[in-house]
């Protein structure tokens with residue numbers, strides 16, 4: 380297989396032990412890294428999406444879908460349109476053409492905050508955390524979409540506000556335990572190494588209890604060990620929380636090992652879509668990578 384598609388050493392240490400039995404909601408249909416998982420129906424359907432910035436066509440007539448509980452990767456050379464697609468999904472960009480249906484409901488020009496309230500959370504290519512705030516406080520900001528108490532109640536920390544705060548704290552502590560970052564919970568984020576900052580960003584997204592998680596290059600800039608940890612956490616989030624994951628990643632070994640299906644973009648167009656094996660063997664995909672200087 381082509382050089383870009385070879386399995387990467389990072390994935391070799393992914394959990395080898397047998398996974399616990401999956402909750403028997405659906406018949407297991409897919410296996411990722413030896414884990415049986417239950418892929419459901421289509422939850423996000425994108426049809427004929429086109430997005431331009433002035434004369435630049437970032438996305439041209441792109442259609443694909445995402446099924447419940449799956450790990451769906453978006454790959455492609457630099458400038459292919461991957462981040463633009465994530466920004467379309469979470470409402471930052473509004474495509475000039477095409478339709479977006481989430482859980483059966485068509486969406487038009489939805490604001491990112493409303494998308495977040497629908498249960499879609501994301502991380503960013505360049506870490507977007509409050510560097511001077513502690514890990515705990517940063518993760519608490521992930522609960523914003525779930526907060527209901529008014530300003531006055533919050534200011535004096537009365538009844539409902541107090542109960543709400545405690546509920547949010549409980550959820551945040553769960554996420555902190557899950558991602559094994561107890562030891563840094565009081566540390567200002569800016570003092571942490573890059574790999575841990577990425578994990579805190581994942582924690583903040585998870586604190587929102589999303590049904591769908593958009594991860595924009597979650598392993599970018601990480602060393603091998605950090606990538607191994609992040610792979611394990613992504614698989615655990617998907618497996619234990621059942622979150623559907625849409626992932627942009629440049630490390631092909633990681634993509635091939637953890638994804639259920641992969642969509643491939645090049646110059647804003649879709650050139651491949653299928654299982655890792657199918658896209659690995661797609662001549663157009665191989666050409667785009669090997670023949671690409673961009």
Ligand SMILES: Nc1ncnc2c1ncn2[C@@H]1O[C@H](COP(=O)(O)OP(=O)(O)OP(=O)(O)O)[C@@H](O)[C@H]1O
Pocket residue numbers: 432435436437455456457458459460461462463464
């Ligand atoms: N806000 C914007 N304004 C103008 N052009 C943009 C904007 N966002 C993206 N583009 C352009 O759209 C095209 C796709 O960019 P995008 O960032 O989506 O690609 P990408 O596949 O995520 O690239 P990379 O892997 O380098 O992050 C590029 O030509 C880019 O310059």
